Amino acid sequence: xxxxxxxxxxxxxxxxxxxxxxxxxxxxxxxxxxxxxxxxxxxxxxxxxxxxxxxxxxxxxxxxxxxxxxxxxxxxxxxxxxxxxxxxxxxxxxxxxxxxxxxxxxxxxxxxxxxxxxxxxxxxxxxxxxxxxxxxxxxxxxxxxxxxxxxxxxxxxxxxxxxxxxxxxxxxxxxxxxxxxxxxxxxxxxxxxxxxxxxxxxxxxxxxxxxxxxxxxxxxxxxxxxxxxxxxxxxxxxxxxxxxxxxxxxxxxxxxxxxxxxxxxxxxxxxxxxxxxxxxxxxxxxxxxxxxxxxxx
Amino acid sequence: xxxxxxxxxxxxxxxxxxxxxxxxxxxxxxxxxxxxxxxxxxxxxxxxxxxxxxxxxxxxxxxxxxxxxxxxxxxxxxxxxxxxxxxxxxxxxxxxxxxxxxxxxxxxxxxxxxxxxxxxxxxxxxxxxxxxxxxxxxxxxxxxxxxxxxxxxxxxxxxxxxxxxxxxxxxxxxxxxxxxxxxxxxxxxxxxxxxxxxxxxxxxxxxxxxxxxxxxxxxxxxxxxxxxxxxxxxxxxxxxxxxxxxxxxxxxxxxxxxxxxxxxxxxxxxxxxxxxxxxxxxxxxxxxxxxxxxxxx
Numbered sequence: 001x002x003x004x005x006x007x008x009x010x011x012x013x014x015x016x017x018x019x020x021x022x023x024x025x026x027x028x029x030x031x032x033x034x035x036x037x038x039x040x041x042x043x044x045x046x047x048x049x050x051x052x053x054x055x056x057x058x059x060x061x062x063x064x065x066x067x068x069x070x071x072x073x074x075x076x077x078x079x080x081x082x083x084x085x086x087x088x089x090x091x092x093x094x095x096x097x098x099x100x101x102x103x104x105x106x107x108x109x110x111x112x113x114x115x116x117x118x119x120x121x122x123x124x125x126x127x128x129x130x131x132x133x134x135x136x137x138x139x140x141x142x143x144x145x146x147x148x149x150x151x152x153x154x155x156x157x158x159x160x161x162x163x164x165x166x167x168x169x170x171x172x173x174x175x176x177x178x179x180x181x182x183x184x185x186x187x188x189x190x191x192x193x194x195x196x197x198x199x200x201x202x203x204x205x206x207x208x209x210x211x212x213x214x215x216x217x218x219x220x221x222x223x224x225x226x227x228x229x230x231x232x233x234x235x236x237x238x239x240x241x242x243x244x245x246x247x248x249x250x251x252x253x254x255x256x257x258x259x260x261x262x263x264x265x266x267x268x269x270x271x272x273x274x275x276x277x278x279x280x281x282x283x284x285x286x287x288x289x290x291x292x293x294x295x296x297x
Numbered sequence: 298x299x300x301x302x303x304x305x306x307x308x309x310x311x312x313x314x315x316x317x318x319x320x321x322x323x324x325x326x327x328x329x330x331x332x333x334x335x336x337x338x339x340x341x342x343x344x345x346x347x348x349x350x351x352x353x354x355x356x357x358x359x360x361x362x363x364x365x366x367x368x369x370x371x372x373x374x375x376x377x378x379x380x381x382x383x384x385x386x387x388x389x390x391x392x393x394x395x396x397x398x399x400x401x402x403x404x405x406x407x408x409x410x411x412x413x414x415x416x417x418x419x420x421x422x423x424x425x426x427x428x429x430x431x432x433x434x435x436x437x438x439x440x441x442x443x444x445x446x447x448x449x450x451x452x453x454x455x456x457x458x459x460x461x462x463x464x465x466x467x468x469x470x471x472x473x474x475x476x477x478x479x480x481x482x483x484x485x486x487x488x489x490x491x492x493x494x495x496x497x498x499x500x501x502x503x504x505x506x507x508x509x510x511x512x513x514x515x516x517x518x519x520x521x522x523x524x525x526x527x528x529x530x531x532x533x534x535x536x537x538x539x540x541x542x543x544x545x546x547x548x549x550x551x552x553x554x555x556x557x558x559x560x561x562x563x564x565x566x567x568x569x570x571x572x573x574x575x576x577x578x579x580x581x582x583x584x585x586x587x588x589x590x591x592x593x594x
Contacts, residue, residue, distance in 0.1 A: 141495035184517055211549040211586030215512040218480055247589075252508040259479035289508030293542075 003221060003262055004039040006203065006229045007250055009278075010061075010233070011042040011078055013235025014054050017282060023057040024212065027064055029274045032234070035074045036270035038250075040095060042076045046084035062091035076137070080111065085125050089132070096129055098122050099139030099175065102157045103146035106177070110141075121162060126169050137203060137227075138164050139173040143189070145180025154189060161193055170200045173229065176216065179245055180210025182220045190223040203227035206248050208234060208287065213248040214256070228253060233275035233286030249288035251275060269294070299334040300518060300559055303500065303526045304547055306575075308339040308375055310532025311351050314579060320354040322578065324361055326571045330529070331370045333567035335547075337392060337524075339373045343381035358389035373434070375466065377408065382422050386429070393426055395419050396436030396472065399454045400443035403474070406437075416457060423466050434524075434557060435461050436470040440486070442477025451486060455477035458490055467497045473513065476506025476542055480516045487520040503545050505531060505584065510545040513551070525550060530572035530583030546585035548572060566591070 010030065014021055019087040021029075026043075032039050043065065046060030058077060065075060076095035079085050088096050100118040107115045121233070122138065129136045142149075154229045157264040161172055174189065190202060204220040217228055234249030251271040257263045268290070275291040285292075307327065311318055318326075323340075330338050340362065341355030355374060373392035376382050397415040398404040404412045414430060419435065426433045439446075440454045458469055471486065487499060494544045501517040501524070503510040514525055531546030548568040554560045565587070572588040582589075 182553055184557050197465070208586065209590065211511060211546065212553055214508060215515045215553070218512045249508065255507055256479055256509055256512070260481050281482055289505065293506065 001221065001262060001265065002226055003257060004166065004227050005250060005254065005263075005266070006040040006042065006076065006227050007033055007038045007232065008042045008205070008229050008247060009231035009233065009235045009250065009274075010247075011044050011055070012205075012229075012247055013233075015045070015052055016193075016236050017054065017281065018122065020054045020056075022279065023060055023064070025277075026057070026061060029070060029222065029232075030061070030065060032270050032274050034068070034070060036274075037266045038073055038271070040074045041078050042078065042097065045078035045080070046087040046091075047078075047080055059087055059091050062093060066092070074135075079125070082125060085129070089134070094135060096124060096134055096136045097139065097173075099141055099173070100134065100160060101141040101146075102152045102160060102176070103142040103149045105148035106142045106146050109148070109161070113287040115156070115160070118161060123163060123167050123169075127167055129183065130168065137171040137173055138169050139175050139203070139205070141175045142173040142177045144176040144182075144185055145178055147178040147289040154185075154192075157189065158192060162196065165191065165197045170197065172200055172225075173203035173205055173227065175229075176207055179207040179213070181206055181216045182212055183215055186216050187218045187223050190220055190225055194224050201226055203229060205229040207236065207245050208248060209245040213246075214252065217248050217253060218256070232271055232288075233278050234288040234293065235278065235286060246287045249275075249286075249290070251290045251294075252288050255290045298559060299523055300519065300554060301524050302547060302560075303339065303373065303562070304330055304335045304338040304529065305339045305502070305526050305544060306528035306530065306547065306571075308341050308352070308548050309502075309526075309544055310528040310530070312342070312349055312447075313373070313533050314351065316579065317351045317353075318578065320361070320446070322574075323354070323358060326529075326569045326574065327358070327362060327572050328365060329567050331365070331367060331555050331572075332564065334563045335345070335370060335568070337371045337373050339375065339394065339526075340375070342375035343377075343384040344377055344390075346398055356384055356388050359390060363389070367413055371432075376422070379422060382426070385429070391432060393431055393433045393434065394470075395422060395433065396438055396470070397457060398438040398443075398474070399449045399457060400446045402438040402445035403439045403443050406549065412453070412457070414562075416460060419465075420460060420464050424464055427465065432468075433466065434468040434470055435466050436472050436500070438472045439474045440471040440475040441479075443474055446474040451489075454486065455489060455493065459493065462494045462497065467494065468500070468524075469497055470500035470502055470524065472502040472526075473504055476504040476510070478503055478513045479509055483516045484520050486536055487517055487522055491521050498523055500526060502526040504533065504542050505545060506542040510543075511549065514545050514550060515553070529568055529585075530575050530588065531585040532575065532583060543584045546583075546587070549585050549587045550589075552587045 388554035
């Protein structure tokens with residue numbers, strides 16, 4: 001089984017923290033994650049810095065990391081629209097990530113567009129990126145349910161993916177934005193997608209809202225998902241509530257992989273050192289388990 | 298799939314809390330768990346109250362709960378030796394639980410006996426219980442690894458179970474005392490045990506030390522395990538460290554079951570009310586996820 005880690009803590013983790021992390025600190029964390037042997041690191045999103053000041057230095061981060069590239073770790077960035085796409089092209093992002101929500105309400109609130117309008121826009125950007133020879137990953141947000149709408153018809157998710165596939169976009173991530181996924185649904189949806197397009201590569205992105213992030217990730221792996229999006233320390237909880245809706249924790253997931261005989265090339269101690277630094281930085285515990293009991297041997 | 302919840306919070310949860318819970322409070326929690334529709338509730342262990350004052354009222358709890366039995370929920374108690382067995386008989390325990398550790402070091406520290414000595418003793422008690430028509434469950438502690446010894450040969454666990462089976466003891470629980478289990482091992486061990494004795498009924502007991510409790514429980518279910526031992530709120534962390542080694546959280550597990558269309562007869566809100574009361578009682582958050590965001594609908 002071939003599994004790749006896509007570390008999203010610097011983007012999905014930090015955008016939820018009210019305290020912005022200085023660029024120099026982000027770079028230290030990134031370099032340590034590179035040393036750990038993480039496959040893909042999402043450095044940030046190309047969004048309006050006035051709306052999301054935590055991501056204001058995304059362009060700079062890509063600039064700074066360039067001389068430190070080792071040819072092994074790739075760096076991804078998230079874009080929401082054409083303006084972000086232009087910035088991502090300038091920043092020479094290795095993997096450009098973009099997506100639409102399967103929920104009309106979520107889509108309207110996030111983009112001001114309906115799902116079908118947003119899909120047209122993203123597909124156009126994706127096609128342009130492919131034409132330029134860029135590596136891209138498209139996602140379906142709220143793929144397993146929506147915090148506003150509740151249940152989302154699975155057919156709607158499949159229709160969005162069908163559109164992606166028909167445009168030759170073959171790297172697709174399902175994001176469980178609200179943490180509503182559960183094992184049977186994960187199995188059902190990925191196995192259906194595999195049948196729809198056996199050539200596609202799938203990613204998963206689970207949140208731990210109801211404590212099911214790890215089991216959902218495991219079931220996704222068992223159903224052919226190769227790219228696992230996680231965040232060091234399980235970062236990602238909303239800063240305004242006690243709701244522990246963080247991402248699946250990178251080092252906890254790597255711990256499980258290594259127990260299963262997979263990815264022994266990854267240095268889990270290095271990931272943990274980033275988590276511990278982040279705990280100190282935010283002056284709080286993070287939701288991960290392994291870092292709390294890890295002793296370097 | 299038939300799944301039964303064995304709630305161990307009042308025993309495995311409370312024995313780790315330095316603050317003893319008054320009998321009246323334990324009874325309130327128990328009655329609410331009965332109302333929730335929990336299948337088996339472990340009220341405590343029959344141990345020396347000088348060594349474990351948190352369990353000093355186990356006999357009294359069984360006495361108090363007797364008039365409130367509804368014929369649906371069973372009440373279990375843990376025994377370590379003949380003296381505990383006598384007390385359990387007097388208390389009219391529905392399901393008497395006992396076990397041995399697969400780790401020599403753990404066995405010596407816990408019982409002063411080697412694994413084989415402890416096994417003889419437990420088997421003798423179990424046979425006596427069966428003769429008296431009592432329902433019993435035997436366990437193998439440290440079945441997936443040991444905090445002192447590390448790896449435990451799987452053959453040793455199978456030998457202990459083989460001995461149980463050969464004595465006609467068919468209800469067997471594997472306990473991951475130190476939280477070392479991981480999905481492949483869980484699958485391997487339970488599928489082997491099923492083959493050894495297709496008539497046996499299996500239970501699992503996972504701790505969340507490395508964040509894998511829920512995924513291990515899920516994999517156990519997939520491999521025919523019917524009895525799932527969990528604790529409300531995920532109680533069970535050691536009070537002397539920050540190590541979050543609690544049990545799998547009952548309401549989180551029930552939440553997953555219900556998403557899978559199972560056990561919709563259980564009232565999750567009632568379990569959550571016990572967890573919230575316990576958070577207040579101990580003046581701390583517990584590790585569970587679902588109770589933190591639950592809103593009664």
